[in-house]
Amino acid sequence: MTSITIIYIILSGIIALFLALFQYAYKSKYTKTNAVLAGLRFITIFSILLLLINPKLDSETFYNEKPNLVVAIDDSNSLDFLEQSDSVRILVNALKNNSDLNKKFNIDFYKFSDDISLYDSLEFSTKQTNIDKALKGLQAIYKNTVAPTILITDGNQTYGNDYEYAAKSYKQPIYPIVLGDTTNHIDLKINQLNVNKYAFYKNKFPVEVILVYNGEAAVTSEFKITSGNSTVYSERVSLSKSNNSKIIQVTLSANQIGLFTYKASIQPLANEKNIINNYKNFAIEVIDEQTNIAIVSDILHPDLGTLKKSIxxxxxxxxxxxxxxxxxxxxxxxQLAILYQPNASFKSVIDKLNTDNLNRFVIAGTQTSWNFLNSVSTNYQHDLISQTENYLAEENNNYTEFIIPDINFDDFPPLSGQFGNINVKVSFQILLYKQIGSITTDKPLLLTLDNNNRREALLLGENIWKWRAQSYIGTNSFNNFDDFFGKMVQYLASKKRRERLSLEYESFYDGNTNILLQAQYFNKNYEFDNRETLTIMVTDEVSKETKTIPLVLKNANYEVDLSSLPASDYQFTVKANSNNISKSGRFKILAYNIEEQFSNANASKLQKLATDSQGQTYFNIQITDLTNHLLTDNRYTSIQRATKKTVSLIDWKYLLGLLVLSLSAEWFYRKYKGLI
Known part of the structure; x- marks a missing residue:
């Protein structure tokens, strides 16, 4: 309450007293009745004046805030493979039902594998583990609180940044509970296999294999690559404790067109415990031709290198x-020309493309000559304004020319282009809308045309190198951005007539990846139809087992997740149920589970993580020791916090009640005394 408010309250009291005395004491004899009435009138007037002043009153309440205890549980398939799934459930129940811990902490349970989520149940079916991503997610949630973290895991990570260094950014003590055998058994394994997905007919393709040995004695084994019953390469390999790795580089021939599977294997040692990591399957699709694309530019720009790397x-x-x-x-x-920021020097190029009716991808920017482009283009005309503008991108979820990969355009920085509108004279579809600041317009930033058997795309902005960089920052991978531009190029380079039912899938999948099949269905006017019901019938060519699964509508395409299928060869048919339209294909799932490549827990890395975060490592039989440590550690005590609340006097109901009471009392008293 300010000093001026206090002065107003004092003045109000004086005024109320003066008025009350004036009414009941001035020129009147002093009586007990007048004194009571003056007092009641003083209360009434003073209350009304207080309501008019409406002073602010501060109230403060105190409460105790318990620290958080975060329990992050590894839900990946490796714990089931190491026979630790029952131990995990016992640990979780012990922590959940510990009354002392619940009294001291607010306990939050999460599970993680390739992502992190709130704990509901454990399945141990996910084939990827990213501990670093889990810790980053928890840091974002508990960055401003006290939240020691119990990490229940075997410490084996299959992808992502090395979590050993996560303690540098994670501001909470970490207490790993190590699950699995920590004994270092003798192990000879294929640590990594590098090979391209495609090879060209009558060419050779390279295969690189990294072998790793863990053991004391020197050993000799045989490495070989087989295709069916034929051995295409073999080599004797000698390894020891000091020379514990070897890189084998092989070049194989692609003499036939089609999909071919191979198996790389290293002969297991006599007393080796885990032999699953001694082999790995891989596949190569041999194709007869390559799509050649030209980026035509008269200027130097970072976008050129980005386009080349991406495509x-x-x-x-x-x-x-x-x-x-x-x-x-x-x-x-x-097969395709990408015209980057055309100017007058492109005159002969565009004339030739128009004469031969060839597909093209035009990328415009701040150095584009729209005066020239308007003169040679019959499909669109752009306003001739010298001013430039920065445009953010907003995806059109109803785009149907091809299936857009999942890519978050909202996070991308703006592209630079010339200000003004473009007038398109033929049928077109907008893939990306222009967004200026927070305002999304109906003007195209990226559009595609399909007219007179010629396909064309037009992007009205430069600096797409920033998009690829941002894609990597957001996902730690260029894949999403590269897939997007790959689909764009594939659409533009193709001269195939659009089909009413089109499918998007790979010829083969690694058993460790998500298996998604996408489809688009169009009505007779080639408009995307989201009312159709699509189903896929998948048949295992080995077991002959058949499954029928519905496809789910997602934006402007249909999708089905087939990740639960075991490794095998499959044939499938996607059918539109209300029309006699279907399309068939084949794919192969390679047998490989990276979670089964580990034979023991990574206790040393978990120990370093705990030490660097000022935590401590425990094993599953030491749950009591961990509980006692958490209960006695002085860093984890309840904090008394205060909540300060400012309330206006006009919101104080008791003052209103006092006002009503004083008025009522004065009326009844006057009535009782016969003064009314």
Whole structure:
């Protein structure tokens, strides 16, 4: 309450007293009745004046805040493989039902594998583990609180940043409970196998294998690569404690077109415990041709290198960066031209593309000559304004020309382009809308045209290198961005007529990845139809078992997750139930589970994580020791906090009640005395 408010209250009291005395004491004899009435009138007037002043009153309440105790549980398949799933459930129940811990802490349970989520149940079926991602997620939730973390895991991570260094950014003590055998058994394994997904007919393709040995004595074994019953490569390998790894590089021939599977294996040692990691299957799809794409540019820009790296991430594509004159000399060698910021030097190029009715991808920016483009284009015209603008991207979920991969355009930085509207004279679809600041417009940033058997895309902004960089920052991978541009190029380079039912799937899948099949269905006018019901019938070619699964509508496509299928060869048919339209195909799932490559727990890495975070490592039989430590550690005590609340006097109901009471009492008293 301020000093000026206090002065107003004092003045109100004086005024109320003066008025009450004036009414009942001035020129009147002093009587007990007048004194009572003056007192009641004083209360009434003073209460009304207080309500008019409406002073602010501060109230403060105190409460005790318990520290948090975070329990993060590894729900990956490796714990089931190491026969620790029952131990995990026992540990979770022991922590959940410990009354002393619940009295001291607010206990929150999470489970993690390839992602982290609130704990509900444990399945131990996920085939990937990312401990670093789990710790980053918990840090974001508990960054401003006291929250010691119990990490129930075997310490084996299959992908992501090395969690050993997570303690540098994780501000809470970590208490790993190590599950699994910590004894170092003798082990000879294929640690990594590197091979491209595609090879070209009558060429050779490289295979790189990294072998790792864990043991004391020197050993000799045989490494070989087989295809069916045939051995295509073999080599004797000698390893020891000091020379415990070997890189084998092999070149194999692609003499037939199609999908071929191979098995790389190292002969197990006599007393080796885990022999699952002694082999790995891989596959190669041999194709007869490669898509050659030309990036035509008359300027230097970081976008050129980004486009080349992004598109060439697909081994079926080859990129050449050329000047307009160089492209004209080799135009017949390419299936698609990407015209980067065209100007007058592109005149002959565009004339040739128009004459031959060839597909193209035009990328415009701040250095684009729209005066020139308007003069050579019959499909669109752009406003001639010299001002530039930065445009954010907003995805059109109803785009149907091809299936857009999951990519978060909302997080991408803006592209730079010339200000103004574009007038498209033929049928087109908008893939990305322009967003200026927080305002999403109905103007296209990226659009595609399909007119007179010619496909064309137009992107109205430069600096897409920032998009690829942001994609990596957000996901630790370029894959989402590269898949997006790969789909765009695949659509533009193809001259196939659109089908009413189109499918998107791979010829083979590694057994460790998600297996998603996507489909699009169009009505007779080739408009996307979201009312259709699509089902897929999948048949295992080995066991002959058949499953029928519905596809789920997702934005402008249908999708089904087949990750639960075991490794085998499959044939499938996707059918539109209300129409006699179907499409069939084949794919292979390779037998591989990275979670089964570990034979024991990674206790040393968990120990370092605990030490660096000022925590401590425990084993599952030491749950009582961990509980006692948490209960006695002085760092984890309840904190008394205060809540300060400012309330206006006008909200104080008791003052209103006092006002009503004083008025009523004065009326009844006057009535009783016969003064009314």
């Amino acid at each position: 060439e991430s697909n081994e079926q594509c080859s990129i050449s960066i050329l000047k307009p004159s160089e492209y004209l000399a080799k135009i017949n060698d390419f």
